[in-house]
Each structure stands twice: as structure tokens, then as C-alpha cells.
Amino acid sequence: MKPVTVIGGYVSPYVRKVLVALQLKGIPYEIDPIIPFFGDDRFSQLSPLRRIPVLIDGDLALTDSSVICQYLEDRWPEPALYPRDVAARARARWLEEYADSRMGDVVIWQLFNEVTINPFVFGVPTNQALLDRTLATDLPGILDYLETQAPASGFLFGGPSIADVSVAVFFRNAAFARWQPDPARWPKAVAWIERTLALPPFAALRPFEDKLIRTPPAQHRAALAELGAPLSAKTWGSTTLRRSLMRG
Numbered sequence: 001m002k003p004v005t006v007i008g009g010y011v012s013p014y015v016r017k018v019l020v021a022l023q024l025k026g027i028p029y030e031i032d033p034i035i036p037f038f039g040d041d042r043f044s045q046l047s048p049l050r051r052i053p054v055l056i057d058g059d060l061a062l063t064d065s066s067v068i069c070q071y072l073e074d075r076w077p078e079p080a081l082y083p084r085d086v087a088a089r090a091r092a093r094w095l096e097e098y099a100d101s102r103m104g105d106v107v108i109w110q111l112f113n114e115v116t117i118n119p120f121v122f123g124v125p126t127n128q129a130l131l132d133r134t135l136a137t138d139l140p141g142i143l144d145y146l147e148t149q150a151p152a153s154g155f156l157f158g159g160p161s162i163a164d165v166s167v168a169v170f171f172r173n174a175a176f177a178r179w180q181p182d183p184a185r186w187p188k189a190v191a192w193i194e195r196t197l198a199l200p201p202f203a204a205l206r207p208f209e210d211k212l213i214r215t216p217p218a219q220h221r222a223a224l225a226e227l228g229a230p231l232s233a234k235t236w237g238s239t240t241l242r243r244s245l246m247r248g
Contacts, residue, residue, distance in 0.1 A: 008052030023201035040238035095163035150188035168196035
């Protein structure tokens with residue numbers, strides 16, 4: 001099987017979601033580990049909103065992690081990441097959407113962005129009032145909801161599904177921003193997240209993520225090459241810093 005190409009850095013939760021899906025399905029891939037702020041004009045043509053990930057499979061280029069994961073499911077249906085039962089499949093899609101939208105907004109743009117991206121990439125001071133509200137209200141609200149959805153054991157639909165993966169990916173970024181949910185306050189949710197993050201595909205990505213979170217973007221390729229990451233020969237990156245066209 002010819003590898004697909006993924007454009008996007010390992011630290012992104014949306015890239016992480018696609019990479020875990022690829023590994024759960026046994027689909028080989030190569031990666032161009034750019035962050036979207038350093039994509040070139042060709043990247044803009046592939047991703048008009050200048051967001052990651054982008055998946056390239058032959059002549060097909062797709063953006064948006066949910067679109068990509070549904071494509072992977074349709075093209076390589078086994079092992080399934082979406083439940084076969086219609087009602088369960090709808091619930092899985094809802095939790096994927098909740099993660100992509102609400103969790104993405106809070107965990108990435110209100111927490112991770114304020115603690116890491118703004119100060120260290122753009123040189124913008126942390127908005128402390130926004131960060132305080134995020135820690136006091138928005139993150140607890142998300143965990144309150146996840147506690148009502150979490151299974152008592154195992155995963156939501158038997159084996160690991162897109163719903164389990166979509167929720168768990170954000171907690172790696174929360175940890176990078178030095179925030180961990182309280183297992184005493186949210187025991188079911190925290191145990192579910194920990195079970196999911198302990199899956200082999202997540203464990204395989206962890207060394208790359210841990211390395212990149214401490215490495216300047218210009219050195220990402222070299223650092224990943226030392227770790228044996230499956231790098232693409234081609235890059236869509238540049239040295240010009242540009243913001244994406246949408247926040248989330």
C-alpha cells in the first residue's frame with residue numbers, strides 16, 4: 001500500500017486524531033510536519049483556510065480532520081472507527097463534533113494558544129483574564145459534560161472509536177499547557193481519557209510530540225529525522241509567519 005501524505009505538525013490535536021486513525025487502521029503515511037503559520041502559497045491552495053491537517057491520497061487532497069477520518073473509514077472500512085449501528089454512529093459523530101468545536105475552542109484557542117502559541121510564536125502576551133475564565137469555568141464545564149458521557153469501563157462502543165479518539169487528543173495539548181483534569185472530581189471521564197491515551201497509536205506519537213513541544217518550528221524536521229519519523233520528501237512549509245484565516 002502506498003503511503004498517504006499528512007501535512008501538519010504532531011502537536012496539533014487535529015493532526016493527532018488523523019494519525020491515530022491511520023495507525024488504528026494500519027494505513028502507512030508520511031508526514032510534512034509544518035505548523036500552519038509557516039505554510040507556503042502551495043499550502044494555501046491545498047488548505048484555503050490555512051489549517052491542518054491536510055491529507056493527500058494520490059490526486060485527492062482533503063482538509064478538516066473529520067472529513068479526512070470519514071474518508072479513511074469509507075476507503076478502508078476495517079477495522080471500523082465509526083459504529084455500525086445508526087444511533088451509535090450518530091452519537092459518535094456528535095462527540096467528534098463536540099470535541100472538534102467546543103473542546104477545540106476552549107483547549108486550543110483559550111488555553112494552549114494563550115499559554116504557548118501567542119507568547120512563544122507570535123510574541124503576544126497571555127490574556128490573563130481569558131485564561132482565568134477558561135480555567136475556572138470553561139474547562140470544568142467540558143469535563144462536567146464528558147463525565148456524563150464517559151463509559152464506566154473500556155470504550156464507548158466496544159473497541160476504540162472516532163469518538164474516544166476525538167475527545168482524548170485534546171488532553172495532550174492541555175497537558176502541554178500544564179493543565180490536568182482532577183480525577184477525584186471527574187473519575188469516569190479521566191479514567192476514559194487515560195485508557196484512550198494509553199492505546200499504542202497514541203504511545204507511538206508521544207516521543208515526536210514531546211520533542212517538538214520543546215523545539216523551535218524551524219528545527220522540527222531535523223529533530224523528527226533524528227527520531228526516525230516518517231517524513232515526506234516534499235514540504236509545503238516556508239519561513240514566513242502567517243496566521244490562519246479562521247481561529248478554530
